[in-house]
Amino acid sequence: MRTIGFLGLGTMGSPMAVNLCRAGHTVYGWNRSPGRTGPLLAAGGRTAASVREAVRDADVVITMLPDAPQVEEIAYGPGGVLANARPGTLLIDMSTIAPRSSMKLAGVAAERRIRVLDAPVAGGETGAIEGILSIMVGGESDDFEEARPVFEALGRTVTYCGTHGLGQTVKAANQLVLAINMQACAEAVVFLEKSGVDLEAALDVLGGGLAGSNVLARKKPNLLRRDYTPSFTMGLHHKDMGIVTDTARSIGAAIPLGAVAAQLVASAVARGEAALDHCALLRGVELLSGYDRE
Amino acid sequence: MRTIGFLGLGTMGSPMAVNLCRAGHTVYGWNRSPGRTGPLLAAGGRTAASVREAVRDADVVITMLPDAPQVEEIAYGPGGVLANARPGTLLIDMSTIAPRSSMKLAGVAAERRIRVLDAPVAGGETGAIEGILSIMVGGESDDFEEARPVFEALGRTVTYCGTHGLGQTVKAANQLVLAINMQACAEAVVFLEKSGVDLEAALDVLGGGLAGSNVLARKKPNLLRRDYTPSFTMGLHHKDMGIVTDTARSIGAAIPLGAVAAQLVASAVARGEAALDHCALLRGVELLSGYDRE
Numbered sequence: 355m356r357t358i359g360f361l362g363l364g365t366m367g368s369p370m371a372v373n374l375c376r377a378g379h380t381v382y383g384w385n386r387s388p389g390r391t392g393p394l395l396a397a398g399g400r401t402a403a404s405v406r407e408a409v410r411d412a413d414v415v416i417t418m419l420p421d422a423p424q425v426e427e428i429a430y431g432p433g434g435v436l437a438n439a440r441p442g443t444l445l446i447d448m449s450t451i452a453p454r455s456s457m458k459l460a461g462v463a464a465e466r467r468i469r470v471l472d473a474p475v476a477g478g479e480t481g482a483i484e485g486i487l488s489i490m491v492g493g494e495s496d497d498f499e500e501a502r503p504v505f506e507a508l509g510r511t512v513t514y515c516g517t518h519g520l521g522q523t524v525k526a527a528n529q530l531v532l533a534i535n536m537q538a539c540a541e542a543v544v545f546l547e548k549s550g551v552d553l554e555a556a557l558d559v560l561g562g563g564l565a566g567s568n569v570l571a572r573k574k575p576n577l578l579r580r581d582y583t584p585s586f587t588m589g590l591h592h593k594d595m596g597i598v599t600d601t602a603r604s605i606g607a608a609i610p611l612g613a614v615a616a617q618l619v620a621s622a623v624a625r626g627e628a629a630l631d632h633c634a635l636l637r638g639v640e641l642l643s644g645y646d647r648e
Numbered sequence: 649m650r651t652i653g654f655l656g657l658g659t660m661g662s663p664m665a666v667n668l669c670r671a672g673h674t675v676y677g678w679n680r681s682p683g684r685t686g687p688l689l690a691a692g693g694r695t696a697a698s699v700r701e702a703v704r705d706a707d708v709v710i711t712m713l714p715d716a717p718q719v720e721e722i723a724y725g726p727g728g729v730l731a732n733a734r735p736g737t738l739l740i741d742m743s744t745i746a747p748r749s750s751m752k753l754a755g756v757a758a759e760r761r762i763r764v765l766d767a768p769v770a771g772g773e774t775g776a777i778e779g780i781l782s783i784m785v786g787g788e789s790d791d792f793e794e795a796r797p798v799f800e801a802l803g804r805t806v807t808y809c810g811t812h813g814l815g816q817t818v819k820a821a822n823q824l825v826l827a828i829n830m831q832a833c834a835e836a837v838v839f840l841e842k843s844g845v846d847l848e849a850a851l852d853v854l855g856g857g858l859a860g861s862n863v864l865a866r867k868k869p870n871l872l873r874r875d876y877t878p879s880f881t882m883g884l885h886h887k888d889m890g891i892v893t894d895t896a897r898s899i900g901a902a903i904p905l906g907a908v909a910a911q912l913v914a915s916a917v918a919r920g921e922a923a924l925d926h927c928a929l930l931r932g933v934e935l936l937s938g939y940d941r942e
Contacts, residue, residue: 476857488857513853515845523843524850527836531859534832537905542821545901549747549817551809556818559807563770563782565825567861607839608936610912611831611905618904642902
């Protein structure tokens with residue numbers, strides 16, 4: 355069992371820290387804003403008043419933060435992880451950030467003899483609560499093996515993707531395909547409804563054939579009811595599409611559909627829909643088609 | 649059991665006509681070019697020397713042809729179906745053509761008291777041979793019910809989609825989503841490989857999560873091996889994307905990703921890849937990315 359400093363007790367981080375407690379690890383939780391420690395304390399975890407306090411006795415430090423600026427502030431600052439964790443500590447960044455931000459972190463941390471894994475997740479809040487996340491890991495394979503018991507308390511599918519940053523690369527590709535497949539569903543919905551087809555029957559036909567996808571199966575009820583209650587927000591997908599397009603540019607990968615999908619997600623955010631579920635891409639297609647079902 | 653005139657014994661039509669024979673129907677097969685009647689004769693079917701001979705005694709006429717011009721020639725010409733079939737005959741067009749071509753056919757045929765269903769299929773040659781096609785049907789619901797025994801000899805999933813043309817509309821939406829999802833896979837492959845990730849492991853991660861799709865599951869071996877042996881050709885998908893974009897324009901449905909996907913399919917055809925499988929969209933992304941894995 356490990357002593358784990360857990361930094362970032364948000365929607366994802368809080369249930370993840372709880373699952374680590376339940377698996378028997380000693381967890382020191384810290385969050386920038388107060389009022390997030392209740393579930394961790396109830397599960398037998400401890401709270402830390404500062405990053406320093408959370409990491410100074412830890413074998414493993416986990417960060418679960420919104421984006422690269424937050425990760426960099428908490429890693430690099432004078433009160434941060436690299437200045438206060440013991441040499442030999444394993445820092446697992448489970449935030450979704452750009453692959454090259456992960457590569458930079460690994461390089462800077464190595465100078466302090468702190469080892470780093472990038473380990474972004476998929477599966478959302480439900481996956482975090484149920485401990486069934488999909489975890490994509492980049493870094494040294496020995497470090498991955500050492501961290502395996504930690505990952506197994508958090509996820510069902512844990513995949514070693516290669517060197518530093520490649521966990522983030524696989525997560526980015528996942529978000530790329532997901533945005534495109536979601537937009538494909540949105541375009542099909544308006545195409546079918548404006549033609550006068552019974553939408554539910556038609557989506558069943560599509561779902562049963564080669565046009566079927568996990569996002570169509572999962573979001574069909576939402577698309578039928580125009581229910582945009584967020585399970586993954588447009589705002590977060592917008593952040594992720596920024597990572598996708600930036601990474602694609604830096605490695606020289608053409609993403610013609612990905613680039614258009616990123617624009618459509620950005621348009622939804624610009625129109626004030628950041629807090630809706632990302633299946634609200636359907637609203638953009640309706641807007642472009644002069645279509646209002648009501 | 650019915651007497652069926654079957655027009656078009658191509659890759660799809662020949663095994664479909666065979667399955668109708670095996671189900672006990674009397675089938676008169678006809679094909680424009682010779683040498684296609686062997687399997688039908690072996691299954692106990694009969695051959696007709698002309699469209700007229702195939703349809704004059706039929707209760708049901710089925711057309712399975714490449715595109716609207718062929719359907720229109722065989723339907724409307726002086727030696728064609730409408731001029732030679734008995735009043736009351738049910739004409740089932742199983743070709744994939746534009747919804748408005750199907751609507752026009754139904755209108756013209758009605759003047760001759762010939763009833764029409766549009767009933768395009770999905771499932772490819774394998775689905776045709778095994779009698780497990782997905783069939784999307786538009787027309788009068790009474791006619792659909794009358795045709796049900798015929799459809800059940802050909803397919804496993806038979807869906808009534810609504811009035812004339814709506815079977816074609818659902819097929820078009822299927823091809824729209826399929827092209828987009830396929831291109832999403834192609835973009836992810838180059839993005840992942842240029843980053844240095846192990847492609848097979850990464851595609852397994854994507855396939856197991858919300859980014860998973862039936863086309864990713866089915867085409868993964870082909871994408872990994874760059875195997876473009878056709879199961880559905882780029883050229884046929886190009887024809888279908890013409891139907892999709894034309895229909896979207898005519899009904900006023902915006903398809904921003906569909907339009908780009910149609911261009912990328914068109915580019916593949918322009919580059920001489922019409923005979924490859926449609927997963928050769930990957931070659932276009934490689935070209936745009938200056939990437940050659942070899």
